Amino acid sequence: MKGLLRKDFYMACKYCRAYLFIVVVFLMVSLFGDDNAFMVFYPCLLAGMVPVNLLAYDENSKWHIYSGTLPCTRGQLVSVKYLMGVITQVTVLVLTGIVQAVRMCMADPHIRGGFDLTEWAVTMGVLVIMSAVSSSVSMPFMFRYGVEKGRIAYYVMIGVACAGMMMIGTMGNILPGSALFSVPAEWMVAVGVVLAIGIYALSWYLSIVFYNKRELN
Amino acid sequence: MNALEVRGLTKEYPGFRLDGLDLTLPEGCILGLIGENGAGKSTTIKLMLGMLTRDDGTVIVCGQDPAAAPAALREDVGVVMDEAGIPASLTVKQVGKVMRDVFRQWEQETFDQLVQRFGLPEKKPFGEFSKGMKMKLGIAIALSHGARLLLLDEPTGGLDPVAREQVVELLHEFTRNPSHAVLISSHIVSDLEKLCDYIAFLRKGKLVLWEEKDVLLERYGLAHCTEAQFRQLPQNCICQHKRTPYGVELLVYRAQVPAGLPVSPVTIEELFVFMAKEAAE
Numbered sequence: 001m002k003g004l005l006r007k008d009f010y011m012a013c014k015y016c017r018a019y020l021f022i023v024v025v026f027l028m029v030s031l032f033g034d035d036n037a038f039m040v041f042y043p044c045l046l047a048g049m050v051p052v053n054l055l056a057y058d059e060n061s062k063w064h065i066y067s068g069t070l071p072c073t074r075g076q077l078v079s080v081k082y083l084m085g086v087i088t089q090v091t092v093l094v095l096t097g098i099v100q101a102v103r104m105c106m107a108d109p110h111i112r113g114g115f116d117l118t119e120w121a122v123t124m125g126v127l128v129i130m131s132a133v134s135s136s137v138s139m140p141f142m143f144r145y146g147v148e149k150g151r152i153a154y155y156v157m158i159g160v161a162c163a164g165m166m167m168i169g170t171m172g173n174i175l176p177g178s179a180l181f182s183v184p185a186e187w188m189v190a191v192g193v194v195l196a197i198g199i200y201a202l203s204w205y206l207s208i209v210f211y212n213k214r215e216l217n
Numbered sequence: 218m219n220a221l222e223v224r225g226l227t228k229e230y231p232g233f234r235l236d237g238l239d240l241t242l243p244e245g246c247i248l249g250l251i252g253e254n255g256a257g258k259s260t261t262i263k264l265m266l267g268m269l270t271r272d273d274g275t276v277i278v279c280g281q282d283p284a285a286a287p288a289a290l291r292e293d294v295g296v297v298m299d300e301a302g303i304p305a306s307l308t309v310k311q312v313g314k315v316m317r318d319v320f321r322q323w324e325q326e327t328f329d330q331l332v333q334r335f336g337l338p339e340k341k342p343f344g345e346f347s348k349g350m351k352m353k354l355g356i357a358i359a360l361s362h363g364a365r366l367l368l369l370d371e372p373t374g375g376l377d378p379v380a381r382e383q384v385v386e387l388l389h390e391f392t393r394n395p396s397h398a399v400l401i402s403s404h405i406v407s408d409l410e411k412l413c414d415y416i417a418f419l420r421k422g423k424l425v426l427w428e429e430k431d432v433l434l435e436r437y438g439l440a441h442c443t444e445a446q447f448r449q450l451p452q453n454c455i456c457q458h459k460r461t462p463y464g465v466e467l468l469v470y471r472a473q474v475p476a477g478l479p480v481s482p483v484t485i486e487e488l489f490v491f492m493a494k495e496a497a498e
Binding site: 002004006007010011057058061063065066067068070071073076215216217 | 302
């Protein structure tokens with residue numbers, strides 16, 4: 001497992017340097033720029049793509065076949081990608097969390113009111129949900145069918161998520177007084193975080209099950 | 218003890234069937250798996266490693282069934298695939314560090330010596346290697362973790378004659394240990410002729426022949442004769458024949474050939490070509 005992690009770390013250092021640069025730029029812009037949710041959320045989506053990209057590079061170099069000859073279980077080969085996902089996503093989350101906290105503290109107290117723990121926690125919760133779910137949907141497909149088909153699943157998932165968010169927004173306008181929208185945002189986000197972590201764990205398990213059945217051809 | 222035992226190995230894909238393959242590789246020996254492209258050599262090796270699920274039959278590698286055995290069995294098996302499978306961005310030095318953490322019995326000194334012997338650049342990314350260099354690195358890895366059995370799928374493909382000779386020499390060194398064994402697949406038959414104790418010939422998923430090399434070379438011979446001489450020859454001495462502008466070239470059973478017909482030794486390559494023709498017919 002350590003060897004597999006080391007290999008992915010070397011590859012991430014080589015291929016994902018551009019991501020790191022983009023993440024830093026986006027965080028800086030979100031620190032000094034206007035309130036722009038995209039600047040905050042995009043780095044987390046990028047972090048979710050790191051294991052997906054590592055899988056693509058593996059397939060391109062035929063590592064996915066060669067690794068089948070090494071003394072590693074299929075479970076380890078899958079888990080290393082999820083661990084890389086956890087490492088990159090947690091790193092970006094921590095950086096984003098720091099930047100968001102600093103941004104709140106730097107804001108004009110007459111306009112914003114300084115650091116607000118609840119607002120900060122809700123933002124971080126949404127980021128955890130996005131990070132966890134973004135790679136969870138595509139990874140099992142990628143381990144079962146290969147990267148190309150898995151990517152299609154990823155794009156479908158992004159489309160469905162956007163449509164879902166639009167629908168919820170519309171429902172909020174239509175049913176402003178409904179029970180769903182009277183629940184405090186922090187509670188909804190807390191439930192969402194638990195669900196997202198559950199989805200990540202389920203995705204991890206399914207990927208192992210699927211990869212165990214895959215023929216390394 | 219046998220390093221490898223395969224009985225009735227069957228695997229079917231659309232348009233291809235590996236059909237009831239039987240192979241045995243005793244310890245201390247080298248088995249050459251000969252076959253044209255698409256004959257089923259790589260499929261056979263992947264089935265031996267449990268990378269593919271077999272439809273039928275049994276496979277025993279180093280005393281264990283790879284489909285049921287723990288991944289640790291692959292500590293004992295060194296593998297070179299036809300495409301090396303190392304990520305393009307990794308350097309030799311990084312590969313060494315990765316493999317040190319992958320294999321419990323990794324021998325860094327052996328790896329460094331082989332890298333030096335093959336003249337591989339330590340800091341150049343794998344993606345910039347020539348095909349021959351990639352193969353050499355694959356071979357260096359396979360020989361650096363204390364494997365007892367080597368499964369080599371076209372390892373000499375892309376190597377120049379000098380490098381092929383180096384590989385042949387290394388494999389001979391490897392099998393000096395009587396508990397070691399090698400299965401090597403190739404369609405460069407001349408390499409196998411130098412190396413192998415046993416020859417297996419696979420054609421379109423069927424095992425046409427599995428025999429000790431020396432027995433094959435003793436059993437078969439090459440003869441040339443005129444069309445008239447050919448018609449008078451007893452049929453039981455002719456294994457295969459082909460007509461040329463200069464007469465008839467024959468693959469014959471040496472023991473059955475009548476006195477007077479000169480028979481020359483056959484090479485494994487010539488035998489392979491005749492057998493392929495026979496199987497095609």
